Amino acid sequence: MSENICKAFDKAAPCASMDEVRAGVNALDDVLVPLLVERSAYMTQAARVKNDEGLVRDEARIQAIVDRVRPMAAAQGGDADLMERLYRAMMECYIDFEHQELARLRGQGLQPRAPGAAQE
Numbered sequence: 654m655s656e657n658i659c660k661a662f663d664k665a666a667p668c669a670s671m672d673e674v675r676a677g678v679n680a681l682d683d684v685l686v687p688l689l690v691e692r693s694a695y696m697t698q699a700a701r702v703k704n705d706e707g708l709v710r711d712e713a714r715i716q717a718i719v720d721r722v723r724p725m726a727a728a729q730g731g732d733a734d735l736m737e738r739l740y741r742a743m744m745e746c747y748i749d750f751e752h753q754e755l756a757r758l759r760g761q762g763l764q765p766r767a768p769g770a771a772q773e
């Protein structure tokens with residue numbers, strides 16, 4: 654019983670109109686957007702630390718994140734397949750952003766990492 658009352662899925666307010674639905678969505682977007690921006694700042698740092706276009710996409714890490722968020726979503730009463738699709742699409746956008754950031758940092762003078770050099 655108590656395991657059911659704190660699930661995120663059940664926190665959505667019951668809505669009788671689309672205005673209510675959209676107010677609920679807007680309130681969540683107010684929380685989500687700053688978090689997504691903060692996540693993007695880690696992509697900027699990943700671009701600098703990797704400093705190698707060939708390292709930006711990391712399939713093993715992508716799979717590890719998917720494997721981590723699927724059960725998290727299910728534990729919150731959510732749909733694990735939906736969460737995987739969201740995360741895979743989101744990570745493609747962050748990969749594009751990481752490439753963009755690496756190009757920007759190179760434009761600011763970041764020198765390409767020497768082949769075989771250890772990451773900091």
Ligand SMILES: O=C(O)C(=O)C[C@]1(C(=O)O)C=C[C@@H](O)C=C1
Nearest residue numbers: 699709710711714715744747748
């Ligand atoms: O963990 C990394 O290596 C990252 O660059 C971050 C991130 C992500 O979490 O969105 C983005 C690109 C990689 O393909 C894997 C994961």
